[in-house]
Amino acid sequence: MEIKMDDIARLANVSRSAVSLALNGKDGVSEATRAKIFKVIDKYNYKPLRKSKKNLHELATVNLLVVKSFALVGNNYRSLPFFDNLISSLSERISNTGGTLQISTIDSQHLEQSLNDLPNSDETTGTIVLATDLSESEVRTIQAKLENVVFIDTYYRNIKADFVTMDNYQGAFDAGIFMLNKGYQRIGYIASNKLIANFQMRRTGFNDALATRHISIQPQHYYQVSPTATAYDELDIHQIIDHDAPDAVFCEDDYIATRLIKQLVTAGIKVPDEIGVMGFDDIYEGTLLMPELSTVHVPIYQIASQAIQQLRGQVFKHDYAPQKSLISTHIIERNSI
Structure with missing residues (x-):
């Protein structure tokens, strides 16, 4: 039986982000939870994807830009399961190809100044923006300031830019x-x-x-x-x-x-x-x-993978055209209806 991280999370009765943290040896899960996860891993002989050898068509470093506001993405955004799983999926997807995810957090109230204050890095090959709360004008501001940028968890039909979100x-x-x-x-x-x-x-x-x-x-x-x-x-x-x-x-x-x-x-x-x-x-x-x-x-891992694919297109293809991707959802029928 070939299983994936989602299966491990279900079988161990934990979140997907907990599985990701345990596999990567990071803090954030208890020893009891870690042991439960690895018990499932050992039982089903799970083999995580190996990091690919570094090549000219993989992103070395991706900056995840989190824009905080008074709406959904606040100071405690990582405590919300949707955002935590999205960030974990991005980190896993990038690390599987030998890259690194760096997270920068800025405040929407001082957007232009915060963008100017972002550290420059020669190794950063692109930016994925957690754009959940962003207005049309804020998206345009970021687009004007940054090269090679993909906006996730929102989209605007009248802006020529890369967007990835659920439908x-x-x-x-x-x-x-x-x-x-x-x-x-x-x-x-x-x-x-x-x-x-x-x-x-x-x-x-x-x-x-x-x-x-x-x-x-x-x-x-x-x-x-x-x-x-x-x-x-x-x-x-x-x-x-x-x-x-x-x-x-x-x-x-x-x-x-x-x-x-x-x-x-x-x-x-x-x-x-x-x-x-x-x-x-x-x-x-x-x-x-x-x-x-x-x-x-909402297929969060697919959203993360699509965002990275579009960012790669911007970085490595000279004739790349911006793309708006809507990832389909499906109904989960349980017992509350």
Whole structure:
């Protein structure tokens, strides 16, 4: 049986980033977790990809530029499973070809000055920007300052640049059709109170899916909360369950969905018997809930690999044209719907 890192994480009941840290001998996992991971590795004779010999068509050093803001990518961004897995996937993909990932963090409030202050390095062959929260003007500013740059986790149709992200529209559209096919008609929507390009596309896709059955979200079933807050009291479930509650809700990301399920269960509300919950992102924490979270899976490793491929194109091909890549998602059906 040939297994991959995702299989090891599932079999050891840990996150993918924990497997990556253990394999690379880095801190961040306990000895007990490390032992559990290597027990699975030994059992299935897992062989990690060997680093390729350094050649003219591999990136020696890649700078990951993280732009912090007051939206999703804040000071604690590495504590959020989606970003942690994305960075781990980039690091693994680059190290497998003998390269090095360097991480630089700057503040969006002082973007131009922060870009000017970035250290120069002759070995840095390109930059991947974690662009989750970036506006159109901020993308253009970075594009004007840096050569060989790929933006991940967002895209703008009117900017001629390299973008790689999940297909947010398709993922949310599929989620809407999935919920409709389960028989739900009174559907609620819990949106982020911080509007970014990804969430805009999810809203459009989900609403378009409902429109195929001539259904729309009623105003009283539309809610807004923080997309990443961990405090349970930040999400007021009584706003949902005490006033003409919907039969099911779509949450704009899994952080919202996991908080909602925990609060509903605490309040004695049966999920999905009394209200169904659907998420988006497929973070590991969604599998630790009772019931486990139905969600939209985002192929993070493929996003990382595609970003590196496009960066290589910029560096090594003289006739390279910028590319916008949307990576398809798929539904993960568990027990919350």
